[in-house]
Amino acid sequence: MRLPEILKIFPVSKSMWWEGVRIQRYPKSIKLGPRFTVWRRSDIRKLLENPENSAFK
Secondary structure: OOHHHHHHHOOOOHHHHHHHHHOOOOOOOEEEEOOEEEOOHHHHHHHHHOHHHOOOO
């Protein structure tokens, strides 16, 4: 999933999302190119199912 899709589900700012990724509150991204970053749908589903237990490592 791309970041704009994710931010429709999670109403946070881009900077707040990236901070969450940095501190492992949100899933780790996958870099496919210099300007192309995605997240696994399964990781986003897992986050939706257990938002209080959102420690991704």
